[in-house]
Amino acid sequence: MELQTVSDVREFFRDALQSALDHQHLHVQAHTEHYIVNLLAMFSHTDALFEPDGERSQLKPLALLLAEAANAPDERQRFRTLQRMGDVALFVAGFLAGSFSRRPVDVDYHIAMGGRAYGTLAHAPYRGAQRVLAYVFAELQDKFQPLVDALGEIGEGAAQNSPRDVLRLYELWHKTGSPRAHRTLLKLGIRPVAAGAFAN
Numbered sequence: 001m002e003l004q005t006v007s008d009v010r011e012f013f014r015d016a017l018q019s020a021l022d023h024q025h026l027h028v029q030a031h032t033e034h035y036i037v038n039l040l041a042m043f044s045h046t047d048a049l050f051e052p053d054g055e056r057s058q059l060k061p062l063a064l065l066l067a068e069a070a071n072a073p074d075e076r077q078r079f080r081t082l083q084r085m086g087d088v089a090l091f092v093a094g095f096l097a098g099s100f101s102r103r104p105v106d107v108d109y110h111i112a113m114g115g116r117a118y119g120t121l122a123h124a125p126y127r128g129a130q131r132v133l134a135y136v137f138a139e140l141q142d143k144f145q146p147l148v149d150a151l152g153e154i155g156e157g158a159a160q161n162s163p164r165d166v167l168r169l170y171e172l173w174h175k176t177g178s179p180r181a182h183r184t185l186l187k188l189g190i191r192p193v194a195a196g197a198f199a200n
Contacts, residue, residue, distance in 0.1 A: 013040040013154075020150040024180060028147075031132050032139045036090075036147070040154075043091050062089055062113045069117075079124055082117045086140065089114025094151025107148070108175045115144040149180035156184075 014037045021028065028036075043049045050057035065085040072078035093110035122138035140147065173181035185191070 009044055010037055010041045013037045013044075016154045017150065020153040023153060024146055024150050026143065026146045026150060028139055028143065029135065032136045035136050035140070036151075039087050039091060040151075043087075043095075049088070049091065059088065059092070062110065066113070066117075075124075079121060082121055086114045086117035086121065086137075089117065090140070090144065090147060090151065094148045095155040106175060107172055111144055111148060111176060115141050118144065145176060145178065148176075149178050152178075152180055 014033075017033060017037055017040070021033075047057070049059065051060050062085055065081055065088070069078050069081040069085065072081055089110040093107050093114065118137045118141040122134050122141055124134065124137075126132075126134050170181075170185060172178050173185060
């Protein structure tokens with residue numbers, strides 16, 4: 001793996017995202033691509049992803065964000081919390097999927113929660129120039145799983161394909177039907193078979 005020095009993290013993520021989208025045969029609108037690039041750039045700073053909790057920082061569980069959204073004092077705060085929920089779910093499911101073996105919830109949970117959060121935002125009453133957000137959030141909802149695959153491709157550069165990594169890849173394919181996980185398994189010489197598909 002080659003060390004790259006970049007002066008603009010957004011340009012790096014734009015190039016990486018465009019390459020991953022090409023590999024995944026996935027097209028997104030320019031506004032959606034811009035949104036994802038900004039999300040990646042923002043979460044490249046850990047203080048934007050993790051929240052303070054006493055003496056340390058940690059990821060706030062999606063269920064807590066959902067509860068905060070449900071109990072928000074106004075619509076603006078509700079939508080802001082749902083947006084954070086969708087953003088965190090997309091980033092974690094794509095970039096940090098390898099860490100799920102140490103977590104009580106799995107990638108399919110993040111995909112479901114993030115997709116629903118964006119779906120709710122897609123139907124919010126936007127005005128003026130902000131109407132484009134409805135289309136962005138609708139596309140993020142509709143293409144959540146393929147976008148997780150694209151982000152996973154960006155984040156897997158350092159993967160070493162240990163037996164645990166391969167098993168995790170199979171679990172990801174089995175739970176979500178991820179085309180990227182399926183292709184990667186095939187490249188590793190593993191033909192994934194769905195549970196119960198073995199002939200007697």
